[in-house]
Amino acid sequence: xxxxxxxxxxxxxxxxxxxxxxxxxxxxxxxxxxxxxxxxxxxxxxxxxxxxxxxxxxxxxxxxxxxxxxxxxxxxxxxxxxxxxxxxxxxxxxxxxxxxxxxxxxxxxxxxxxxxxxxxxxxxxxxxxxxxxxxxxxxxxxxxxxxxxxxxxxxxxxxxxxxxxxxxxxxxxxxxxxxxxxxxxxxxxxxxxxxxxxxxxxxxxxxxxxxxxxxxxxxxxxxxxxxxxxxxxxxxxxxxxxxxxxxxxxxxxxxxxxxxxxxxxxxxxxxxxxxxxxxxxxxxxxxxxxxxxxxxxxxxxxxxxxxxxxxxxxxxxxxxxxxxxxxxxxxxxxxxxxxxxxxxxxxxxxxxxxxxxxxxxxxxxxxxxxxxxxxxxxxxxxxxxxxxxxxxxxxxxxxxxxxxxxxxxxxx
Amino acid sequence: xxxxxxxxxxxxxxxxxxxxxxxxxxxxxxxxxxxxxxxxxxxxxxxxxxxxxxxxxxxxxxxxxxxxxxxxxxxxxxxxxxxxxxxxxxxxxxxxxxxxxxxxxxxxxxxxxxxxxxxxxxxxxxxxxxxxxxxxxxxxxxxxxxxxxxxxxxxxxxxxxxxxxxxxxxxxxxxxxxxxxxxxxxxxxxxxxxxxxxxxxxxxxxxxxxxxxxxxxxxxxxxxxxxxxxxxxxxxxxxxxxxxxxxxxxxxxxxxxxxxxxxxxxxxxxxxxxxxxxxxxxxxxxxxxxxxxxxxxxxxxxxxxxxxxxxx
Numbered sequence: 236x237x238x239x240x241x242x243x244x245x246x247x248x249x250x251x252x253x254x255x256x257x258x259x260x261x262x263x264x265x266x267x268x269x270x271x272x273x274x275x276x277x278x279x280x281x282x283x284x285x286x287x288x289x290x291x292x293x294x295x296x297x298x299x300x301x302x303x304x305x306x307x308x309x310x311x312x313x314x315x316x317x318x319x320x321x322x323x324x325x326x327x328x329x330x331x332x333x334x335x336x337x338x339x340x341x342x343x344x345x346x347x348x349x350x351x352x353x354x355x356x357x358x359x360x361x362x363x364x365x366x367x368x369x370x371x372x373x374x375x376x377x378x379x380x381x382x383x384x385x386x387x388x389x390x391x392x393x394x395x396x397x398x399x400x401x402x403x404x405x406x407x408x409x410x411x412x413x414x415x416x417x418x419x420x421x422x423x424x425x426x427x428x429x430x431x432x433x434x435x436x437x438x439x440x441x442x443x444x445x446x447x448x449x450x451x452x453x454x455x456x457x458x459x460x461x462x463x464x465x466x467x468x469x470x471x472x473x474x475x476x477x478x479x480x481x482x483x484x485x486x487x488x489x490x491x492x493x494x495x496x497x498x499x500x501x502x503x504x505x506x507x508x509x510x511x512x513x514x515x516x517x518x519x520x521x522x523x524x525x526x527x528x529x530x531x532x533x534x535x536x537x538x539x540x541x542x543x544x545x546x547x548x549x550x551x552x553x554x555x556x557x558x559x560x561x562x563x564x565x566x567x568x569x570x571x572x573x574x575x576x577x578x579x580x581x582x583x584x585x586x587x588x589x590x591x592x593x594x595x596x597x598x599x600x601x602x603x604x605x606x607x608x609x610x611x612x613x614x615x616x617x618x619x620x621x622x623x624x625x626x627x628x629x630x631x632x633x634x635x636x637x638x639x640x641x642x643x644x645x646x647x
Numbered sequence: 648x649x650x651x652x653x654x655x656x657x658x659x660x661x662x663x664x665x666x667x668x669x670x671x672x673x674x675x676x677x678x679x680x681x682x683x684x685x686x687x688x689x690x691x692x693x694x695x696x697x698x699x700x701x702x703x704x705x706x707x708x709x710x711x712x713x714x715x716x717x718x719x720x721x722x723x724x725x726x727x728x729x730x731x732x733x734x735x736x737x738x739x740x741x742x743x744x745x746x747x748x749x750x751x752x753x754x755x756x757x758x759x760x761x762x763x764x765x766x767x768x769x770x771x772x773x774x775x776x777x778x779x780x781x782x783x784x785x786x787x788x789x790x791x792x793x794x795x796x797x798x799x800x801x802x803x804x805x806x807x808x809x810x811x812x813x814x815x816x817x818x819x820x821x822x823x824x825x826x827x828x829x830x831x832x833x834x835x836x837x838x839x840x841x842x843x844x845x846x847x848x849x850x851x852x853x854x855x856x857x858x859x860x861x862x863x864x865x866x867x868x869x870x871x872x873x874x875x876x877x878x879x880x881x882x883x884x885x886x887x888x889x890x891x892x893x894x895x896x897x898x899x900x901x902x903x904x905x906x907x908x909x910x911x912x913x914x915x916x917x918x919x920x921x922x923x924x925x926x927x928x929x930x931x932x933x934x935x936x937x938x939x940x941x942x943x944x945x946x947x948x949x950x951x952x953x954x955x956x957x958x959x
Binding site for chain 2: 615
């Protein structure tokens with residue numbers, strides 16, 4: 236009894252002493268903690284984005300000892316669900332990096348880009364509209380990519396095909412030849428991970444899309460025709476089986492292992508190919524996206540954004556400091572190099588085009604890239620496309636596209 | 648608020664009966680438990696039902712009352728009929744298979760044989776392992792490209808080739824659902840077997856001796872002695888299984904995420920998927936699920952009362 240009393244007394248005194256010791260410091264500036272929630276672009280623990288962000292956070296903390304940045308990264312597959320659940324439960328992060336949701340801007344949860352970044356003009360202006368809501372920019376382009384058609388030259392040679400296909404008919408004929416050799420002809424990832432990208436690329440090939448002049452046209456005759464063609468392709472066995480359940484990451488891996496003849500890929504495929512060690516640089520090539528009548532002169536440009544949440548509204552200055560720090564060219568380029576993506580800022584994109592000539596063509600394609608709709612309801616539409624577009628492969632694509640169109644029109 | 652009022656009403660009811668403070672004493676013991684039930688069971692139910700009638704934005708902002716709209720939207724979901732039918736198939740087939748297999752297994756484990764202790768321990772493995780882990784293991788084993796089950800089936804000549812429709816078990820809704828049922832049975836068996844084993848060990852051996860003296864055949868002994876006396880254990884295992892399987896989430900989520908489309912979803916996974924975009928509608932689905940659970944509980948209560956009458 237007396238011993239514990241004494242212990243308590245000692246603890247009390249030392250706490251008092253500690254309090255006295257830290258008093259002058261805490262009176263100067265209260266420590267701020269920023270919670271950063273980011274998507275993980277890595278393929279494993281070795282190249283996890285956690286490492287990239289922790290590096291920035293540590294360097295930032297060294298320069299600004301009164302601000303601590305807590306980093307949390309989560310797999311891309313779970314990012315949307317996780318962030319949505321956090322918002323629904325009012326556990327706002329301070330900064331997110333990954334998908335940007337116009338609806339968060341609509342709800343007034345986000346800081347404007349100009350409030351939290353000293354130079355809001357440097358993040359690529361091409362993607363400004365995509366990160367905006369009612370003319371105000373909230374999403375800050377962080378990393379970008381453009382899509383290209385990848386094909387396995389080795390398998391093409393084995394099947395006796397000379398060049399990359401230009402039209403859908405050629406693509407199907409080539410896929411059939413590769414399939415006959417026991418490989419996957421065309422890799423069609425319509426599973427939940429990123430079905431919206433694959434679907435959009437095919438829609439574009441037939442003059443369709445998700446929106447036309449700001450109106451939703453998901454169930455347009457062109458899109459229905461596109462799904463009918465894909466159904467034909469799948470039924471003939473020219474793709475992997477049941478594309479509605481196959482995710483992009485798995486498809487890219489299989490391409491890298493030399494089992495897939497062609498697919499629509501992104502620059503992130505390059506390190507995967509290297510890691511697998513099956514294909515040499517001369518074994519694969521890229522070409523424009525195949526269209527129904529001929530190759531497309533445009534492609535899909537995807538941009539991931541950083542966004543700053545208001546929370547209780549007390550951390551704006553700290554967020555601004557951190558974002559200014561993060562958006563330095565060296566960190567932008569480091570991210571692009573780590574994951575073979577393109578930078579999100581104009582200055583870093585310029586620099587990387589010089590440093591890595593292979594990427595120059597992809598950077599050049601960005602300005603005329605087609606983008607996802609910038610509409611608050613896109614979040615729901617995207618979720619539904621990811622879940623059910625795969626079922627449009629079948630006897631009745633129209634009804635599936637109708638369901639998605641209804642979701643878009645129903646609003647949030 | 649609701650918690651307080653519930654608590655108060657209980658207090659006043661007790662008070663009305665008699666004014667002696669000593670009569671309140673049991674409340675000291677029962678009170679905390681009742682409070683706990685009110686907070687962690689009843690309160691969420693109230694919130695759930697309230698949410699089902701609210702119009703809520705996808706980001707969790709309440710936009711006003713929705714009336715019955717959430718239920719109407721839910722009823723209009725084109726995939727709902729399939730999901731309901733699938734849920735029934737899911738529960739009935741898994742529970743039926745589990746109980747049948749467990750009856751056999753518990754009988755086996757009740758026999759004396761060398762290595763019985765080790766075998767009993769081994770049976771716990773699927774139970775002890777995380778269901779999520781088991782599901783992921785099965786998902787990879789069934790991979791169309793290089794899953795170990797496909798490699799084996801290719802080796803013994805049942806399947807030919809990879810990345811084709813036949814080897815893509817989780818790509819076809821029918822076969823994916825069947826495989827998930829198999830996994831669910833696999834993880835349900837240990838609990839039921841142990842519950843039945845405990846029941847078997849509770850049957851006095853002199854009854855069996857009496858049956859032997861009377862010259863009853865083994866099958867006759869099983870039907871007339873073992874099964875009736877096993878009924879209490881059997882019913883408990885059965886109903887706990889029904890609840891577990893009905894609420895089962897990780898197996899479906901890890902193996903197919905309910906896909907393609909919603910063609911391998913049950914009401915539980917569908918509820919979760921709705922939540923991403925439509926919180927109110929998801930709550931409506933929860934209410935329907937809750938209603939089904941309540942019905943199962945009522946059946947359970949009726950059956951257990953009936954079981955007691957029979958036994959006495």
